Amino acid sequence: MKAITTTGWGPNTKLILSEMDAPAKPGPDDVLVDVHAASVNPKDWKLNFHLAMAATPVGTQRLPPIFGDDLAGVVIAKGANVRHFEIGDAVYGMDMRLRTASLAEQARISQHRVAKKPKNLSFNEAASLPLAALTALQGLRKGGAQAGKSVLIIGASGGVGTLAVQIAKQMKMHVTGVCSTRNLDFVRALGADALIDYTKGDYRKTAGEFDIVFDVTSYETPLTCKALLGRKGHFISTGGQGMSMLATPLYRVLGKKADTVVVESYRQDLDTLADMVEQGTLKPIIDSVFPLEDSEAAYERNRSGRCRGKVVIEVLAD
Template sequence: MKAIVYHKYGPPDVLEFTEIEKPIPEDNQVLVKIHAASVNYGNLVLLKGEPFLARFVFGLLKPKYSIPGGDIAGRVEAVGKDVMQFQPGDEVFGDLSRCGWGGFAEYVSVPENALALKPANLSFEEAAAVPMAAVTALQALRDKGKIQPGQKVLINGASGGVGTFAVQIAKSFGAEVTAVCSTRNLTIVRSIGADHAIDYTKEDFTRKAQSYDLILAANGYQPISAYKRLLSTNGNYVMVGGSGAQMFQAMALGPWISMTGSKKMGNILQRQNQKDLIFMKEILESGKVKPVIDRSYKLSEVPEAFRYFAEGHAQGKVVITM
């Protein structure tokens, strides 16, 4: 089969499009013929081995996993004898980040709990855009942020992969959503349901008088003190991305701020979870949430897709088609 492989950390140039052996599923695995995959921030960490602490998970001196790619959508080709949830022919989507990655290939063998049945109303390309980004937004808003109907929610980085899902998921929970993005993305965030949109190139949202019950930072570089000022009493701030400084402050100062006052400030690392994937399937089929796709690339063009994604200007998700 054809696949993207790499054997050392570095820029997209280290990625190689080549032929390798097609996997054979073990007794507890599902063999999936992949129709589409997508690019996430985790893929960049896997590629570059940065930040350095990630190497204690992905391999200290060289990558532990030779095929990157976390999000997939495709069709089940075969199942091991112990697999109970799927059968050949099922259309599925999933997150491979907890089971060896391997999404940038024509086939992959994975445990069944990494997959769910694909939303019936989505194409393979649309479904591949969902797992990591949507579940990150869901876990940040629902589990960490404790979102409630009627709350005022601010999403910084609302036009990216996580942000576009966060806007829609927050709306599905009955929140009033303010989206922060650049001028070119105002139309997109409004089209997916944002009640208010702030153009950060024209105004500093951290200096506005409005307060918010929940803030999700999916991008940006604002200090944690600025976010704290924006929170209402008993408000929650959740960091899922952004600059290195923003991440460091959320992890280092967030717990201390949370212990010394009524405002809760912290971060969340998305964890692959089949129940959350099934939850997203249902909400996608209801029409309350839809993937936003910026660009599609062929499997052989994955290095180019990485270069574009690393620029940080993608509107929604970058998808790979097989």
């Protein structure tokens, strides 16, 4: 089968199209999926983990040489214990235990890490959701999201941010989005109640206090956002950058409310997201679509920092 692997090591690693063996038959709790689409996530390059350590042991297992976490596709085989899916079901999801290896024509994944694809989405749209939407949903929950609370979403025009704005509005929160000048109207259209243009000055000193500060860019820390939090504010980070990864747990040790989102892929949360999509309260935002053979260009687009929503890699055209 065709799949995306790497050549070389370190930050100059390139993604290449290769011929690989198809996955082995599914285990008792697994499904085998014909992959129609996958998507790019900043964690792939922010942590320089997938690129630099594609063949490095993790515990007793080695990371799969095939890239990609999110997938959407069709079940073509299933294990003996699989009760939630049938052959031919359209599914979407990801596996955060190691890597889904979704940038390939076929992928094997646990039945507990996928859900039925929202009926009103294409495979490309569904593939854009799992990691970003789960990060948004679980991050807001961790911050204690509830109706009437205020949330500041830093990076509101990106892959996680566009979904966090919509999910927070569905939770009936007061949402303020931080983005650049060119994205103000775009984020407003997603449902944000208020907007901050970060190019106009240091809003961190002047924007007031919020119940939740959700930094989906991973560039901020509880200390840089201290004036936004007040005494009771809760800082949430996606944690992909060094200072944020270090400062957030240290801040919590001091008795402050600060957390990093550690995403878990559960079928129940994927079902919740699918319900939101089918009810019209959540819409995936796709920045661009690349064919499988242009995966390197898709990652370059994601690294540009100018994406509105998610970059999708189409494995099999709808």
